[in-house]
Amino acid sequence: MSGTTRAGSYRDVLLLPSALRTFVPALFGRLAYGLLPLSLLLSVQRSTDSFATAGAAVAVFGLLSLSMPYKARLVDRFSQRRVLPVLAAGAAAGLLLIGTASSAVLPLVGVTGLLAPPLGPSMRSNWRLLTDGSALKERAYALDAVAEECLFLGGPLIAGLLISLVSAPAALGCSAVLLFLGTLAMVTSPVATHTAAASPSRHPLGPLVIPGLRRILLVVMVTASGISIAYLCVAGVAQRAGHPGAAGYVEAAIGLGSVTGGLLWARRSHTRSWAVHLGGLIAVLATGLLVASLVTDLVALGVVMGAAGAAVAPLFVVSYLAADEVTPAYQRTEASTWINTANNLGSAAGAALAGLAIERTTPSRGFLGGGVLLVLVAAAVGASGVRQARDRR
Known part of the structure; x- marks a missing residue:
């Protein structure tokens, strides 16, 4: 038996009910993470005059990604609409403060990383709901993965342009705005109210x-x-x-x-x-x-x-x-x-x-x-x- 068959088109995926109104804002929110590494590094270096501290800040933010599965568990339990805006507001505020802070930068970065909303996993959860009953899930996941690659190609370019024309804190502020507004728009989708069925026990x-x-x-x-x-x-x-x-x-x-x-x-x-x-x-x-x-x-x-x-x-x-x-x-x-x-x-x-x-x-x-x-x-x-x-x- 052949290992492959023809799949639906990207157009079929994007024409699914609520697909565009969910996916487009999610992309804007996730673009924030493409801008973040370079803008965070240079913002902290600018405020502390230390590349060692700046590198540590990026490492701390990355280390806090270990909290992502537990934030996703909250999303599954209480819905994206109730959880993601709270996380996004806290993370966006943290990014704005980092851009102006000159002391206690690493703890501030840690708190911000802890609050960073899990937009990628949440969007994949939405794709599962949007493609339910169709054969388009793999196509939707591929579209999502390709879009994410594009964001992480374009994000550093946008950050570099903002840093060159304005400043690193301005690039960090742009990341904060994208994260907050993209998340708010994403959770207006009907699928954002979904909660997972309760499990018999939660290990x-x-x-x-x-x-x-x-x-x-x-x-x-x-x-x-x-x-x-x-x-x-x-x-x-x-x-x-x-x-x-x-x-x-x-x-x-x-x-x-x-x-x-x-x-x-x-x-x-x-x-x-x-x-x-x-x-x-x-x-x-x-x-x-x-x-x-x-x-x-x-x-x-x-x-x-x-x-x-x-x-x-x-x-x-x-x-x-x-x-x-x-x-x-x-x-x-x-x-x-x-x-x-x-x-x-x-x-x-x-x-x-x-x-x-x-x-x-x-x-x-x-x-x-x-x-x-x-x-x-x-x-x-x-x-x-x-x-x-x-x-x-």
């Missing part, structure tokens, strides 16, 4: 007690480590070539590849198991890293990594679908946030490993190590998928 670890989800999160975490290694090794190659700024162009090529891959992936409705798809996508990334270990020319590296990047957005789409498959309905928003959290933790671990590899050896060996790591993951996940398919026969 403190939520969906983490589900073995299937833990396996998916482990795969996401290790894969994210490999991707993070690639990003740092790209910077290492550019630095050694005497063109450090060129790393930005190579990273943009990865983002462009991811957007293209997501668009192409969603043209088909995939019928093989999520494990088979994950294994194949990770194998594409592994191949890219292994080839990159042999490349020293920056243009060629951009082509190779851009091609490998085509697997990134589809990988997240499959991960979200897999999480939906193994978790009950009342825990799916929270499970979706754990995918993002696993990605963030894996990225941090990969960055640390890549930093050691570049410092002690060469970027080429870093690419090689990351590629070998992903080959092992792809083989394990693919073998699991084959076993699942055999057991179903």
Whole structure:
């Protein structure tokens, strides 16, 4: 049997009742997170005159992303309309205060990160509701993943423009306004009143007690480590070539590849198991890293990594679908946030490993190590998928 069939179009997704009035404001709210890293870094550096403190501020905000699943649990329990505006108001106020604060910056950043609303997981929850009864969920997830990639490509450009023309605090203020207004508009949608059915019991670890989800999160975490290694090794190659700024162009090529891959992936409705798809996508990334270990020319590296990047957005789409498959309905928003959290933790671990590899050896060996790591993951996940398919026969 073929592993793919024709899927509905993006137009079909956007024409779903309440889709546009939910998705468009959600994009504006999520754009705030695209502006945030650079504007936060430079705002704190400006107010404290310390890059060390600025870097710590970004790290603290990222660390507080571990609270995202528990905020998602509140959203599931009490609805987006009751929870998200409160979080957005607090986070927006925190961002405005950070832009003017000269002391107690790190605690303020911590509180702001704790209040940051889980807009991405909430929008994916909305897509589940909007596509209920249709075959458009995978298409909607792909649209969401591609849009998110575009936001994180465009966000730093907008932040850089505002910083250049006005100031870093102005960029941070823009992020606050986008976050607050986008969230308020998003929760006017009828689906924002939905609450998940009550569960028989609520374990403190939520969906983490589900073995299937833990396996998916482990795969996401290790894969994210490999991707993070690639990003740092790209910077290492550019630095050694005497063109450090060129790393930005190579990273943009990865983002462009991811957007293209997501668009192409969603043209088909995939019928093989999520494990088979994950294994194949990770194998594409592994191949890219292994080839990159042999490349020293920056243009060629951009082509190779851009091609490998085509697997990134589809990988997240499959991960979200897999999480939906193994978790009950009342825990799916929270499970979706754990995918993002696993990605963030894996990225941090990969960055640390890549930093050691570049410092002690060469970027080429870093690419090689990351590629070998992903080959092992792809083989394990693919073998699991084959076993699942055999057991179903």
